[in-house]
Amino acid sequence: MLYTLTLNPSIDYLMQISDLKIGETNYTSGERMLPGGKGINVSRVLNQLGVDNKALGFIGGHTGHFIEEWLKLEQVNYDFITVNGDTRINVKLKGKTETEINGVGPIITQTNSMELLNKIKQLDAGDTIILSGSKSRGLSDTFYNDIIEVCTEQGVSFVIDTNSKELLNILKAKPFLVKPNQAELGSLFNRTIQSKTEAIHYGKKLQEGGAENVIVSLGGDGAIFIDKDQTYLADSPKGQVINTVGSGDSMIAGFMAGIEKGLTKLDAFKLSVQSGSATAFNSDLATKEDILALNNQVKIRKD
Numbered sequence: 001m002l003y004t005l006t007l008n009p010s011i012d013y014l015m016q017i018s019d020l021k022i023g024e025t026n027y028t029s030g031e032r033m034l035p036g037g038k039g040i041n042v043s044r045v046l047n048q049l050g051v052d053n054k055a056l057g058f059i060g061g062h063t064g065h066f067i068e069e070w071l072k073l074e075q076v077n078y079d080f081i082t083v084n085g086d087t088r089i090n091v092k093l094k095g096k097t098e099t100e101i102n103g104v105g106p107i108i109t110q111t112n113s114m115e116l117l118n119k120i121k122q123l124d125a126g127d128t129i130i131l132s133g134s135k136s137r138g139l140s141d142t143f144y145n146d147i148i149e150v151c152t153e154q155g156v157s158f159v160i161d162t163n164s165k166e167l168l169n170i171l172k173a174k175p176f177l178v179k180p181n182q183a184e185l186g187s188l189f190n191r192t193i194q195s196k197t198e199a200i201h202y203g204k205k206l207q208e209g210g211a212e213n214v215i216v217s218l219g220g221d222g223a224i225f226i227d228k229d230q231t232y233l234a235d236s237p238k239g240q241v242i243n244t245v246g247s248g249d250s251m252i253a254g255f256m257a258g259i260e261k262g263l264t265k266l267d268a269f270k271l272s273v274q275s276g277s278a279t280a281f282n283s284d285l286a287t288k289e290d291i292l293a294l295n296n297q298v299k300i301r302k303d
């Protein structure tokens with residue numbers, strides 16, 4: 001069974017505005033509200049791919065209720081912990097350039113955090129939990145480490161997607177998958193990565209540090225897959241990029257869906273790239289039909 005964890009979910013409030021004028025009244029040409037949070041994104045795409053999963057995390061207030069109602073409509077399973085305060089709203093202003101204003105979210109109490117850890121203690125050996133995104137206020141700096149310690153004790157595998165440098169210390173716990181993008185990978189090693197050769201070099205450092213599988217996403221330039229036996233490169237399908245939000249989360253969902261369905265790692269990698277690209281070509285996360293439409297359009301080659 002797959003679980004996702006979103007410690008600080010959000011409503012993403014997308015506003016189309018052609019010319020933002022600071023200090024003046026501005027009017028949009030359209031708005032849209034979507035459930036946000038990296039783990040929630042993963043759950044939604046896993047659900048599209050027909051893979052049973054459950055979303056965990058903290059939720060609060062009427063904004064949290066909006067997320068729960070959306071997931072109900074999509075028949076995504078969830079088991080959130082209700083907290084005091086409102087789930088945050090992230091405003092994304094889309095025009096000639098994109099500007100984001102992200103809320104901070106509610107403060108998580110020690111009681112809330114212990115309740116979550118107790119939920120994770122109920123997972124079964126052989127389950128996998130996908131840990132994604134930033135931590136909420138009130139949680140300790142080592143909270144991901146606390147979760148991973150519980151996972152290790154329970155025999156639960158974990159995937160981690162965070163751009164924090166704590167990832168380098170987490171590698172020793174042997175995550176099943178890490179998936180930085182090119183900029184995040186460079187940030188981990190205080191480098192500006194400018195070529196696929198450099199991306200492979202530093203991606204291998206993550207694998208050698210303990211990650212079982214590494215995917216480095218390169219945007220329109222494709223992606224790299226690394227495990228202890230092989231390194232492969234994939235070219236992205238061609239299409240019009242509409243929205244990159246959730247593309248990386250979709251890649252994680254595609255890979256884990258492939259593994260859950262018994263595909264080889266390389267075929268799971270192909271599905272990962274398809275899923276990320278399908279989301280990039282849409283205004284919301286990819287649907288099953290969007291992903292399947294890219295069948296046979298991902299070409300991979302051995303490094």
